[in-house]
Amino acid sequence: GREGNMIRIPASLLREIYVHTEASYPNECCGLLVGTTDAKKNHTVHTFRKCKNLNQERARDRYDMDPMDMLRAEREFESSPWDIIGIYHSHPDHPSRASQTDTDRAWPDYSYVIIWVQKGTVASAQSWVLNESEKKFYEEPLVVDDEGEGDRK
Numbered sequence: 821g822r823e824g825n826m827i828r829i830p831a832s833l834l835r836e837i838y839v840h841t842e843a844s845y846p847n848e849c850c851g852l853l854v855g856t857t858d859a860k861k862n863h864t865v866h867t868f869r870k871c872k873n874l875n876q877e878r879a880r881d882r883y884d885m886d887p888m889d890m891l892r893a894e895r896e897f898e899s900s901p902w903d904i905i906g907i908y909h910s911h912p913d914h915p916s917r918a919s920q921t922d923t924d925r926a927w928p929d930y931s932y933v934i935i936w937v938q939k940g941t942v943a944s945a946q947s948w949v950l951n952e953s954e955k956k957f958y959e960e961p962l963v964v965d966d967e968g969e970g971d972r973k
Contacts, residue, residue, distance in 0.1 A: 826961040827906065827931045827947045829853075829865040834964055838935065838942045840870055841910035845940045847879040853895050853906035853931060863905045863931050869893045882921065883909045906931030906947075913938060916946040918957040924949040931960065 841849055850873055855866040871889035875882045885907070893904055907930060911919075916936035918926075927933060932948045948957040 825861050825863070825949065826963050827863040827865065827933070828848060828855075828886040828963045828965055829933075830967050831967045832967060833865060833868060834945070835935075837868055837908055839947075840936050841908075841935045841942060842940055844873075844910060845937045846912045848873055848875075848881065848883045848910050850883040850885050850907060852885075852890065852904050853908055853933065854893065854897055854902050855905050856902060857905055857929075861929070865905065868908065869896075880912055882915070904930075906933060908933040908935060910935045910937050917942045918948045922948070923950070923955065923957055926957065928952040932957070933962065934967055 837851065840851065851868050851870045852864070853865045853868050855864045857863055868900050869889065873879055873883045875884040890904070898904060899908040911912070911934055914936065916934040918932060918934060922932060922934070928950050930950070933945060934948065935945045936943045945962060947960045947962040949960050950957055
């Protein structure tokens with residue numbers, strides 16, 4: 821399994837993802853996390869791609885990622901050292917814990933970053949990894965890299 825692993829994400833990227841989730845409120849949004857996996861199976865996010873939520877009927881509490889978006893991202897990065905390493909989606913007015921639906925649909929080895937958007941503002945974000953044999957999610961540490969922005973100003 822991947823218990824004991826973590827996902828790293830630059831602060832600037834996480835902010836952009838937050839902007840996407842807040843702009844989509846009160847609906848759920850989703851997107852792909854793109855980056856690298858090291859030998860210990862830790863993920864590092866280098867970029868992301870927004871995806872369409874095809875679920876119009878229950879957009880407030882469900883997401884159906886557009887398979888075309890996924891295909892496009894796979895093609896875009898197939899000859900690069902980066903790969904799709906996870907999926908992010910928002911939970912409008914609902915804590916950032918993985919739901920049963922999230923668990924049922926999850927793929928192993930992906931990081932699932934769930935962002936709780938409370939009344940239009942991000943309240944928290946957590947990352948989850950599926951334990952395939954137990955069919956349940958475990959939280960993994962979400963490490964935000966500060967990129968030393970203080971030095972550049």
